[in-house]
Amino acid sequence: MAEKDLRPLFAALGVEPQNVDLYRRALTHSSYANERGLGSSAHNERLEFLGDAVLGLVVSDLLYRRFPGLPEGKLTRLRAEAVREESLAMLAGELNLGHYLRLGRGERASGGRERPSALADAMEALLAAVYLDLGLTAARQAVENLYSSLLSEMEKGVVWHDYKTLLQEYAQGSLQTSPEYRIVAEEGPDHMKTFSATVSLDGRVCGAGSGRTKKEAEQEAARNAYQTLVGVNDK
Secondary structure, three states, X not given: OOOOOOHHHHHHHOOOOOOHHHXXXXXXXXXXXXXXXXXXXXXXXXXXXXXXXXXXHHHHHHHHHHOOOOOHHHHHHHHHHHHOHHHHHHHHHHOOHHHHOEOOHHHHHOOHHHOHHHXXXXXXXXXHHHHHHHOHHHHHHHHHHHOHHHHHHHHOOOXXXXXXXXXXXXXXXXXXXXXXXXXXXXXXXXHHOEEEEEEEEOOEEEEEEEEOOHHHHHHHHHHHHHHHHHOOOOO
């Protein structure tokens, strides 16, 4: 299989890499390495460990400087929202990171390119690669680029919500039913797909959405359904 061209990814991150192999390792899932007998040093789990620390430090620094009036407790909550798996997977979707992942056959077949945990892990590993390759300043700039929109939303008082969980809790608690999601359309080439999803309660469609991944589309459908049913907005 031919290696994917990483230049669009580097451009989106705003980096000019010196050691491209480091970034390829950051995008290598353990299933790919195990399938080829490459050993533990060939996949991204060690980089993920380091990237988690780099991300925590840089996000803490960005929040500390951006919100000088917030107490420690609120800063901690914002950091938790920023580095949670769902937020990282959302940012990975904006980078189309799933397209670049190197996965084993089984992992590919089971939807690994769209799995939030795999995307979040690869995001952390990728930031570790930037840190090791170009230093902390470059890693900070990459994080700042990635989190620009999310930090602006936080500044306005908007915090990202897991609407699939909110809708599930509401539907089970108030309606004694569970949401059912369906991908109704796929458009575009493999590396730039857009998915459309609907969510139904008791067989009735109550929300629709689209996104770069199936999970993103389902999340948007859940948001629309939840806001309609409960009568809330993102604020």
